[in-house]
Amino acid sequence: MxxxxxxxxxxxxxxxxxxxxxxxxxxxxxxxxxxxxxxxxxxxxxxxxxxxxxxxxxxxxxxxxxxxxxxxxxxxxxxxxxxxxxxxxxxxxxxxxxxxxxxxxxxxxxxxxxxxxxxxxxxxxxxxxxxxxxxxxxxxxxxxxxxxxxxxxxKNADRLFRRLKEKAEQGEELTKADLVPLLLTPLMSGSLRIEERIIKSLSIIQKAGKVLTELELNKMQAVLYTLADKFLTETELGRVKEMIAMTKLGEMLVGDGIRKGIEKGIVETCRELGVSFEDTTEKIKQRFCISETDAREIVRKYWL
Known part of the structure; x- marks a missing residue:
């Protein structure tokens, strides 16, 4: 399935x-x-x-x-x-x-x-x-x-936001079909900045309640975050990260950041101590239980 x-x-x-x-x-x-x-x-x-x-x-x-x-x-x-x-x-x-x-x-x-x-x-x-x-x-x-x-x-993001607002004000529950177009708002036209569209879309999705399964909610947040990473400055992206910090996706991003920090630390330390590229690759491979190809990719990234 x-x-x-x-x-x-x-x-x-x-x-x-x-x-x-x-x-x-x-x-x-x-x-x-x-x-x-x-x-x-x-x-x-x-x-x-x-x-x-x-x-x-x-x-x-x-x-x-x-x-x-x-x-x-x-x-x-x-x-x-x-x-x-x-x-x-x-x-x-x-x-x-x-x-x-x-x-x-x-x-x-x-x-x-x-x-x-x-x-x-x-x-x-x-x-x-x-x-x-x-x-x-x-x-x-x-x-x-x-x-x-x-x-x-x-397509116009302003009209989409207006329609969803009117539906909510009339006491109607938003459906998944109402929410999916929000994933495309960063790529649409409209008066709001892309950062504002993404934050507004995330806010609406997070308030959707039981309309979405946990998997669907996580995937929607991931789509919007991917587009935020593409279009926004570091400062703007920081505001988006604040919005999702307490979500499952936020936890995953923090975990990913911690892992990358550990990877960089191991590679830089090994290089400073004169450990060879091959031995450093082996350490990364054993530390994270990954293939040699993936380990080489990580070492190559930080081997400056």
């Missing part, structure tokens, strides 16, 4: 072979905060998120996001839903301009998924960049490939 459409849904049991991982298009960062946040939102709040993005239909369950071609090149899509009519909805999250290379990649995904699973595939590109007319069409020879683009900057 997996959380993927606003609740527990069936997860596809089809196995996907492992192969070489496809590289991102040149000039693109391998990970964007917006992409990571939106993927989390899609995984846990799909049922509420899809109408907000203008996607019609009902998702039955989450579909695999890895496709292996004959040359054993592994292709990762951002997110796939299997709809109740058996078609697939393929989501791609783009925080930069949509390029010709992106569209070629999306077309390849669609072709491979459609051929392998014998299904129709429609690709939606969720754009968080400040671009008025994102590219959505690819012409090659006599062929025309098209995706549907959704521009988050075209």
């Amino acid at each position: 997996a959380y993927g459409t606003g609740g527990c849904v069936k997860k596809s049991t089809k196995k996907v072979n492992k192969g070489q991982t496809e590289k991102k298009a040149p000039g693109k960062n391998s990970i964007h905060h917006e992409d990571l946040a939106l993927k989390t939102a899609a995984q846990y709040f799909g049922e509420e998120l899809m109408p907000l993005l203008g996607i019609k239909g009902v998702a039955g369950y989450i579909a695999p996001t890895e496709t292996v071609m004959l040359e054993a090149r592994q292709m990762y899509q951002d997110f796939n839903y299997v709809m109740t009519d058996a078609a697939w909805i393929h989501l791609e999250f783009e925080s930069d301009a949509v390029t010709k290379e992106d569209l070629e990649r999306f077309r390849e995904y669609e072709a491979a998924v459609s051929r392998a699973n014998h299904v129709e595939v429609i690709t939606y590109v969720i754009c968080s960049a400040k671009i008025r007319h994102p590219r959505s069409v690819l012409r090659t020879g006599i062929n025309l490939y098209r995706v549907k683009t959704v521009q988050l900057k075209g």
Whole structure:
């Protein structure tokens, strides 16, 4: 079972072979905060998120996001839903301009998924960049490939906050469907600063009560914190941290900070005492019970 459409849904049991991982298009960062946040939102709040993005239909369950071609090149899509009519909805999250290379990649995904699973595939590109007319069409020879683009900057956070306030003032209980759009407020337009939108969204979510499960609450806070880490200054981010300090996510962030401090302390001490890189890696490996690859990564980070 997996959380993927606003609740527990069936997860596809089809196995996907492992192969070489496809590289991102040149000039693109391998990970964007917006992409990571939106993927989390899609995984846990799909049922509420899809109408907000203008996607019609009902998702039955989450579909695999890895496709292996004959040359054993592994292709990762951002997110796939299997709809109740058996078609697939393929989501791609783009925080930069949509390029010709992106569209070629999306077309390849669609072709491979459609051929392998014998299904129709429609690709939606969720754009968080400040671009008025994102590219959505690819012409090659006599062929025309098209995706549907959704521009988050075209949505207004002020109207969302106003609607939720009016509903609360009328004594109506907010639903999960009311709360999920709050995850996108940092990427929307509006008069409030991004910091104010995030803090206001966190406040509304934390007051939601039993409408959300503990897991859903934690995931919503994590999505908003990820976007805060992307867009806010250290001072602004500090105010957001104060809001979530007493939550489960706040405890996790503190624990993560303590661990990083210990990692840095061990590496710096070993280096000052003349301990070799290899021996320091072994100490980190034993201290945190992690793989040698992960230990090397930590030592390399602080080995200055």
